[in-house]
Amino acid sequence: MPTPSTMAIFVDVQNIYYTTRQAYGRQFNYRLLWQQLTAQGNIMSATAYAIKRDDDKQQKFQDALRHIGFTLKFKPYIQRSDGSAKGDWDVGIAIDVMEAAQSGQFERIILLSGDGDFDMLMNKVRSYGIVAESYGVPSLTANSLIESCDVYHPIEDALLL
Numbered sequence: 132m133p134t135p136s137t138m139a140i141f142v143d144v145q146n147i148y149y150t151t152r153q154a155y156g157r158q159f160n161y162r163l164l165w166q167q168l169t170a171q172g173n174i175m176s177a178t179a180y181a182i183k184r185d186d187d188k189q190q191k192f193q194d195a196l197r198h199i200g201f202t203l204k205f206k207p208y209i210q211r212s213d214g215s216a217k218g219d220w221d222v223g224i225a226i227d228v229m230e231a232a233q234s235g236q237f238e239r240i241i242l243l244s245g246d247g248d249f250d251m252l253m254n255k256v257r258s259y260g261i262v263a264e265s266y267g268v269p270s271l272t273a274n275s276l277i278e279s280c281d282v283y284h285p286i287e288d289a290l291l292l
Contacts, residue, residue, distance in 0.1 A: 136172035136238040136262075139231045141224055142179040142201070143244035147286070150245050150268040157291040159243075164266070164290060165199050168241070175236060177201045178227060180220035182208045225252050232259045239264060242280075247273025254279045266290075 142161075151159045168174055179196050181189075183205040193203055206220060224242075231237055232255070240256050242249060245267035253276065256263040264282040265272070277283045 137175050137236060138168065138172055138239040138241055139176040139228075139237045140168070140174060140178070140201075140241045141228055141231075141243070142177075143220060143224060143242070143246060144179050144181040145220070146244045146246055147266075150271040151286060151291060154268045154270055155288075155291055159286060160290050160292050161196060161201070162199055164243075172239070174200065176231060178204060180204050180206075180224055182206055184208045221246065221248050225249070228252055228256065232256045232261055237261060241266070243267070245272030245276065247275045250275040250279040252279075257281060 147159050151157055165174070165177075177200055179201040181193065181203055196203060204220075204223065206223075224244075228240060228242065229252070231240055239262045240253075241264045242253065243266045245265075249265075250273065253263040253265065257279075262282065263280045264284065265276055265280045266284045266286055267276065269285045269287070272283075272285075
């Protein structure tokens with residue numbers, strides 16, 4: 132039987148929310164993901180990066196993530212004058228992933244995002260001898276991100292609520 136691996140999980144919450152909603156009209160099942168990953172090894176770190184909006188639905192979702200075992204990091208929701216919104220976590224995620232990779236504590240780093248901006252990051256993770264994995268909606272995940280990882284897990288029906 133293989134030795135359980137140590138892993139760190141990083142979730143781009145907005146990306147997962149919008150891509151699963153756009154592709155499937157459904158939500159991602161974080162609890163099932165957690166169950167699958169804990170069966171494979173030890174989740175030593177799990178961080179979800181979100182936008183701070185103080186409505187009841189968001190509060191319940193955030194509480195559910197905490198209950199599962201995620202640490203949440205927030206950025207404020209910023210509404211621009213042109214009507215668009217800002218709340219990009221890419222730099223924060225990249226810094227935390229690099230710190231995890233350099234720590235020597237993890238055999239696997241798992242990123243939940245389809246954002247191609249993370250392709251260089253995941254290539255760098257691999258250069259440390261760490262298995263780089265990503266989860267994303269197949270039709271909305273950048274090919275460059277898929278190719279930069281050792282393992283790509285498509286988010287499909289089984290991982291949705």
